[in-house]
Amino acid sequence: MNSEVLEGLREIVPNEDILIDELMSRHTTFRTGGPASLFLRPGDEEAALKVVRFLRQNDQPFFILGNGSNLLISDKGYDGVVISLEKLNDLRIEDDTTIVAEAGVLNSAIASFARDNALAGFEFAAGIPGTIGGAMIMNAGAYGGEMKDITVSVRAIASDGVVVTYKGEECDFGYRNSALKKRGDVVTSVRLTLSKGDQEEISERMKELALKRKEKQPLEYPSAGSTFKRPEGYFAGKLIEDAGLRGFSVGGAQVSEKHCGFVINKDNATSADIYELICEVKKRVYENSGVTLEPEVIMLGEF
Numbered sequence: 001m002n003s004e005v006l007e008g009l010r011e012i013v014p015n016e017d018i019l020i021d022e023l024m025s026r027h028t029t030f031r032t033g034g035p036a037s038l039f040l041r042p043g044d045e046e047a048a049l050k051v052v053r054f055l056r057q058n059d060q061p062f063f064i065l066g067n068g069s070n071l072l073i074s075d076k077g078y079d080g081v082v083i084s085l086e087k088l089n090d091l092r093i094e095d096d097t098t099i100v101a102e103a104g105v106l107n108s109a110i111a112s113f114a115r116d117n118a119l120a121g122f123e124f125a126a127g128i129p130g131t132i133g134g135a136m137i138m139n140a141g142a143y144g145g146e147m148k149d150i151t152v153s154v155r156a157i158a159s160d161g162v163v164v165t166y167k168g169e170e171c172d173f174g175y176r177n178s179a180l181k182k183r184g185d186v187v188t189s190v191r192l193t194l195s196k197g198d199q200e201e202i203s204e205r206m207k208e209l210a211l212k213r214k215e216k217q218p219l220e221y222p223s224a225g226s227t228f229k230r231p232e233g234y235f236a237g238k239l240i241e242d243a244g245l246r247g248f249s250v251g252g253a254q255v256s257e258k259h260c261g262f263v264i265n266k267d268n269a270t271s272a273d274i275y276e277l278i279c280e281v282k283k284r285v286y287e288n289s290g291v292t293l294e295p296e297v298i299m300l301g302e303f
């Protein structure tokens with residue numbers, strides 16, 4: 001990183017929020033990943049906007065980090081700037097049933113906030129361990145719900161550096177995909193529509209879904225959730241199981257014995273172990289069933 005760029009960033013972000021060679025294993029739910037040349041935590045939307053514009057003007061590569069729950073970052077790290085939006089964490093009710101959340105707010109926090117305000121419709125996302133910004137990019141979903149269903153609008157920094165507000169339908173949400181992702185927009189806040197509900201029922205539904213996750217998913221190990229997208233007409237976990245890969249390991253990475261759709265960091269895995277395991281699973285599933293699995297996990301850096 002050249003010193004002029006660093007000086008420019010220091011005018012936007014305070015020194016304590018600029019980390020050099022920050023290990024990304026501290027910021028991913030896989031608990032793997034090497035150092036990012038620079039790691040920044042802008043304090044608000046305005047600072048995030050200035051950082052993004054500055055880096056674009058100076059041709060510096062950057063990557064937006066949510067909660068790192070869908071990421072595989074190379075052991076060699078990332079030769080660029082990682083921008084964490086964790087400080088964009090404002091959460092409020094706008095009117096009776098609309099919640100406005102900044103991009104860095106965790107889904108779990110929104111779910112608790114909605115429950116406390118007797119607002120129903122976000123229970124499905126309570127156990128998705130990411131930020132609402134990441135959830136918009138991925139159109140995260142579970143148990144019959146997805147972000148698409150509840151998104152009124154998304155505020156984002158577009159590729160030309162202008163702040164835009166997209167209506168929900170303009171986000172073109174698809175299965176674990178969105179126009180926001182395709183365009184490389186930086187989400188700064190979202191407006192969600194929920195409905196008035198019974199606090200006790202909302203709480204019960206959240207507990208019921210948390211229990212389901214605990215029973216079915218290997219939450220006791222670091223992972224990035226479902227490693228592969230669901231191929232149309234199939235279930236990734238079933239295809240992996242049918243290929244005889246339950247418990248299959250490379251180094252410290254393993255196809256979970258509890259849920260074959262999850263690759264877990266069983267024992268001090270490296271990102272290289274996880275990557276190799278993903279490639280091997282893909283190859284063997286194809287040989288066994290003719291179906292090509294596509295990773296849902298986003299990879300960053302050199303593999």
Ligand SMILES: Cc1cc2nc3c(=O)[nH]c(=O)nc-3n(C[C@H](O)[C@H](O)[C@H](O)COP(=O)(O)OP(=O)(O)OC[C@H]3O[C@@H](n4cnc5c(N)ncnc54)[C@H](O)[C@@H]3O)c2cc1C
Pocket residue numbers: 029063064065066067068069070071085103127128129130131132133134135136137138139140141142185186187188217219223224225226298
């Ligand atoms: C145990 C476990 C269970 C899971 N269960 C589910 C599930 O049920 N359903 C589901 O859909 N997913 C699930 N996931 C995957 C993951 O939690 C989701 O994909 C989540 O939405 C990712 O959000 P994040 O904030 O962690 O994003 P990250 O992993 O940090 O980033 C994901 C992508 O979004 C981009 N991004 C993040 N924030 C922004 C932003 N503000 N602006 C622009 N780009 C941004 C990143 O650059 C990256 O490309 C699970 C993961 C784990 C570990």
